[in-house]
Amino acid sequence: MRKSIGAACLVAGTAIGAGMIALPMILAKLGLLPSVALMFGIWAVMYYTSLVSLELNLQAGRGLSLGALAQRYGGRFSQAVGYICFMLLCYALMSAYIYGGGETLINLLKMLHGPTLTHGHAILFFTAGLFTVLLFSLTWVDYINRVLFIKLLGILLLLCIGLMSRVHVSEIPMHEVFDLSAWKVALPVVFTSFGFQVIFHTLTDYCKNDKLVLKKAFFWGSLIPAIVYLFWIACVIGVLNTHNPAFYAQVVQGGVDVGQLMAELSRVAGGRWLQMMVWILTVLAIITSAIGVCLGLIDGWKAHFTGRSTVGHMGIVLVCIVPPALCSWWVPGAFIHALSFAGMILVIIAILLPQYLFYRGKRSGFFKALNYPILGNPGCQAACALIGVGIMIFEIMNLLRL
Numbered sequence: 001m002r003k004s005i006g007a008a009c010l011v012a013g014t015a016i017g018a019g020m021i022a023l024p025m026i027l028a029k030l031g032l033l034p035s036v037a038l039m040f041g042i043w044a045v046m047y048y049t050s051l052v053s054l055e056l057n058l059q060a061g062r063g064l065s066l067g068a069l070a071q072r073y074g075g076r077f078s079q080a081v082g083y084i085c086f087m088l089l090c091y092a093l094m095s096a097y098i099y100g101g102g103e104t105l106i107n108l109l110k111m112l113h114g115p116t117l118t119h120g121h122a123i124l125f126f127t128a129g130l131f132t133v134l135l136f137s138l139t140w141v142d143y144i145n146r147v148l149f150i151k152l153l154g155i156l157l158l159l160c161i162g163l164m165s166r167v168h169v170s171e172i173p174m175h176e177v178f179d180l181s182a183w184k185v186a187l188p189v190v191f192t193s194f195g196f197q198v199i200f201h202t203l204t205d206y207c208k209n210d211k212l213v214l215k216k217a218f219f220w221g222s223l224i225p226a227i228v229y230l231f232w233i234a235c236v237i238g239v240l241n242t243h244n245p246a247f248y249a250q251v252v253q254g255g256v257d258v259g260q261l262m263a264e265l266s267r268v269a270g271g272r273w274l275q276m277m278v279w280i281l282t283v284l285a286i287i288t289s290a291i292g293v294c295l296g297l298i299d300g301w302k303a304h305f306t307g308r309s310t311v312g313h314m315g316i317v318l319v320c321i322v323p324p325a326l327c328s329w330w331v332p333g334a335f336i337h338a339l340s341f342a343g344m345i346l347v348i349i350a351i352l353l354p355q356y357l358f359y360r361g362k363r364s365g366f367f368k369a370l371n372y373p374i375l376g377n378p379g380c381q382a383a384c385a386l387i388g389v390g391i392m393i394f395e396i397m398n399l400l401r402l
Contacts, residue, residue: 004213006142007203011221013149014196014292016228016285021278023229024236025261026189028251029182031175032234038190043226045351045384046194050218051372052354053200058211058371059361063201065300066349073357073366082353089345090198090297095324097290101126102328104286108279120329127325130290134298134317138206145291152284156228159277160235166268167238176252184394188343191391193229194222197350198296205299211371236265243268294320343395351388355381 027035056069064072067083102122109117117125133144176182196218207213240248247264250256256264266275297320298313358375361367370376 004207004216006146007207007213007217008221008224009146009149010142010199010203010292010295011196011218012224012228013145013152013288014199014296015194015222015225016152016288020193020229020232020285021261021282023189023193024233024240025251025254025256026186027233028173028237028240028248029176029179029254030186031173032237033174034176035186035233036230038186039226039230042187042190042194043222045387046191047219047222048374048380049351049354049384050196050200050222051215051375052358053197053350054204054211054214054218055367055370055372055375056354056357056361057200057204058209058214059367062209063204063206063299065201065296066197066353067300068201069357070353073361073364074353078353078357078360081348085345085348085353086198086300087297089195089349090293090300090320091324092345093195093198093293094290094297094320095327097286097293098123098127098130098321098325099328101130101283101286101290104279104282108276108283112276123325123329127321130287130294131317131321133291134294134321135314138202138295141291141295142206145288148284148291149288152281152288153228155277155281155284156232159274159281160231162274162277163235163239163265166243167235168242169238172234172238173241173248184397188391188395188398190229192343192346194225195346195350196221196292197346198293200296202295202299215372236261239268240264344392347388347392347395351384355385 027038030038056073057063060069060072065083066086067079070082071079102119102125105122105126106117106119109115133141136144203214203217207217237248237251240251244264247256251261265278294317298316301316301319358381374380
């Protein structure tokens with residue numbers, strides 16, 4: 001039971017990142033009811049596809065990175081696609097998290113009237129703290145992450161209570177006029193907010209291939225973010241539309257950035273504590289996401305180095321952290337722009353490649369009896385694949401501004 005709770009916290013903590021703060025800016029263009037439908041629709045797809053990835057690991061008999069799974073079931077080309085997409089997504093996310101963590105640390109210290117940090121020093125301190133945590137065994141990292149995640153949920157609850165106390169329920173915008181362009185932006189963003197696919201192999205080994213523990217971990221670990229996101233969205237759009245309809249109209253039109261959103265939330269709530277809570281929430285969200293992503297990256301490199309090198313755990317952690325830290329320090333903007341492709345990369349990692357490997361595994365006779373019988377439903381498989389292709393098309397249209 002404890003292990004399933006810890007694993008669920010790692011899944012949820014990896015998914016819930018600093019991007020949660022900006023979700024109201026995207027989904028305000030839809031309204032609350034369409035946002036609920038979209039959120040739970042994407043959650044259902046992501047939970048189903050998580051079972052596909054778990055099935056691939058369980059059939060292999062141990063946790064394997066996506067590249068190793070691709071080699072086992074699909075051949076060298078599939079291995080190359082899986083390995084490149086996995087590494088690109090992990091390093092892009094780590095660069096963004098380290099950069100965001102450093103900037104958040106600077107602002108938090110300003111609010112607390114603490115020492116002033118330069119951008120470089122903030123990056124260094126955040127990276128050093130993350131490096132220290134990741135040096136511990138997976139069991140200890142699980143405990144640390146569990147504590148941080150519980151604190152994150154507690155602070156988020158306090159924030160929502162503070163905001164909802166100033167919301168008139170009748171003022172929560174239930175829906176907006178249908179706008180296809182708003183859905184084109186919202187679908188990939190919400191999909192990307194469920195990015196926990198980098199830790200399947202880590203948790204498969206950690207849970208000792210227990211299919212029921214893993215199923216519970218990914219069910220609750222994926223459902224918790226959906227619920228958290230919806231509460232946050234309802235509170236933010238409700239309080240903004242109640243106390244500053246003109247500003248809310250700007251949010252709907254896409255003319256507001258995260259900093260302006262946080263400043264306005266602080267103003268309408270009427271308390272300095274709220275602004276501090278938002279910054280602390282952001283720090284915790286970044287840290288828990290960074291821990292989850294880096295654990296997956298560490299295991300990916302360990303599989304690559306096995307039998308080829310004497311690189312120890314500390315060396316692998318350095319390989320995982322130093323490159324994104326340097327990118328965040330020297331050329332943060334250039335690398336963070338890679339996150340624009342995160343939705344497309346995630347579609348390949350989370351939906352298309354695992355489904356293809358699952359199909360190849362069944363057809364080639366690699367599989368024994370399925371651990372999750374629902375995966376034998378061809379209708380569910382086809383629906384998920386079509387949704388994945390649709391998200392990629394929307395992402396390409398957004399990048400080309402079509």
